[in-house]
Amino acid sequence: MRIVGSTVNIRCTYTYPSNVSVQETFWFTKGTYTDPVDLKTQSEYSDRVQYQCKDKTCTLTIRDLRETDSAQYQFRFITNQPGGDFTGSPGVTLTVTGNTTPNLCLTFSCSRTNQPDYIWYMNGQRKTKFDLSGYFYSKDSYSCAPKGREDFPSPLVYAPKLLSLSVSPSAEIVEGSSVTLTCSSDANPAAKYTCKQFIFSSIQSSDSGEYYCTAENDLGRRTSGSIFIHVTCESNSFFRKQHTANNTLYSQIFIFNVVKIRNQFS
DSSP states (O other): OEETTOOEEEEEEOOOOTTOOEEEEEEEEEEOSSSEEEGGGOGGGTTTEEEEEETTEEEEEEOSOOGGGOEEEEEEEEESSTTOEEEOSSOEEEOEESOSSOSOOOOOBSSOOOOTTEEEEETTEEESSOOTTSOOOTTOEEEEEETTOTTSOOOOEEEEEEEEEEEESOSOEETTSOEEEEEEEEEESOOEESOSEEEESSOOGGGOEEEOOEEEETTEEEEOOOEEEOEEOHHHHHHHHHHHHHHHHHHHHHHHHHHHHHHHTO
């Protein structure tokens, strides 16, 4: 996502046989696959678009971004061979917002590179060099801000944390009842779970065991602590209920007899 007024660089690398020569390269958002419209010929991009194509790499630069620039950008090159027209697919989607705070700093390119117009932070500390293709440690958090607008940083992005697994109901689980396991965490971007919610519509004693879940996003992966589920056979549960009910009944009879004896001696 980019903010209005900023600059974006979209880069694509391409290859072709040595016996082929490239005659034309351009970027487009409109037109058909067979008849695309070169961005430089569109009045709305006048004096704002530049191509830098060299050594099988072509970079599109758009200055003074507008919200109307939000589109899917595709690169196309034409060779000297019959039918030698090639288009990068699916292209790169650019979103431009009027909000002064970007939701997330992204590099729009076919291969990840650092963007010179952003400041990157790790755990709140400014990073002078930041390799977007490097390894992310799950305990770290990251943010960025446009150069000159460091007071408007993006929201933090981080691996899943505070991962937990809960079971409902939390009381005794009886065979044949409905049981729900729910996995939750705090993560940005949102985490994907091995199973965010699992429902036993009619749990069986054979389902007794240890359960855990995992959460993962682009920055890391976490595994929850385990929960042991013990499923009680319905017959055992019925016996305990009967036993408890009988004890209550015996207590009531005993109290009644004591009261009756006391009344005889009154």
